[in-house]
Ligand SMILES: Nc1ncnc2c1ncn2[C@@H]1O[C@H](COP(=O)(O)OP(=O)(O)O)[C@@H](O)[C@H]1O
């Protein structure tokens with residue numbers, strides 16, 4: 001039996017749609033694997049009642065298939081599904097790392113990224129790498145078709161997850177087909193600012209670079225109270241606020257001293273819309289860990 005813990009992630013960070021992602025110190029999924037004649041999946045933990053155990057429908061099934069590594073796979077969910085915190089990706093990332101080692105396949109962490117992304121294709125229709133890359137490799141990652149670039153950044157973050165469900169598949173439907181050149185120019189500037197901030201461990205630059213006028217406004221409509229939560233987080237000291245992944249979680253970059261106040265402000269703002277929420281005071285963390 002081999003055990004792997006893979007962290008939640010926050011993708012996009014505003015200006016880096018389908019490219020940027022960060023590993024979060026917490027929460028995380030824990031996956032245990034042992035060899036078997038065919039793949040059998042058991043799911044327990046947060047939101048497990050909404051997660052299929054059929055290998056054709058669970059993200060880890062596609063990973064086992066891609067690695068030709070049939071196994072009994074036990075998933076203990078620490079990350080609720082349809083959260084915007086890379087729940088489906090964390091299981092896939094953990095399974096990729098675990099099965100690669102169990103079957104001695106010899107893939108590097110970077111090579112495991114497109115393999116784990118096959119799981120994402122099962123649930124969201126697209127094999128986007130921006131969640132599995134940081135969940136496997138840790139830090140801040142830039143995932144492109146040419147590979148993954150990683151920066152071991154240290155930035156405090158607050159993630160606030162309301163008790164509503166937004167599926168990534170649905171949230172991808174509202175992504176606009178195109179953007180104006182002025183928006184492209186703005187996003188290039190923001191993405192470059194954010195990347196520089198990651199290299200310098202600078203929450204101001206990271207926060208400034210999280211602005212986006214292309215995808216985020218279209219998706220904000222799916223999250224009741226998004227604008228007031230964002231404003232409350234800024235008022236409490238956040239340096240940048242955006243939708244985490246496809247939502248409904250909202251992510252704020254900040255200084256450590258402001259984390260608690262930002263968390264409380266975001267909770268209160270969701271509460272005003274009638275939604276309960278969970279706050280994670282977290283920071284950029286490491287990738288999947290083998291026990
Ligand atoms: N191992 C898994 N963990 C979480 N969700 C899974 C898993 N396998 C399949 N799913 C399905 O994926 C969907 C959640 O994925 P997604 O919408 O991308 O949310 P998230 O942003 O939390 O990853 C749900 O429909 C869930 O049933």
Ligand SMILES: N[C@@H](CCOP(=O)(O)O)C(=O)O
Pocket residue numbers: 009011012017018019083084085086087088128130131168171172244245246247
């Ligand atoms: N780039 C993807 C990221 C989805 O992240 P998730 O945590 O919501 O699965 C997107 O924005 O669609």
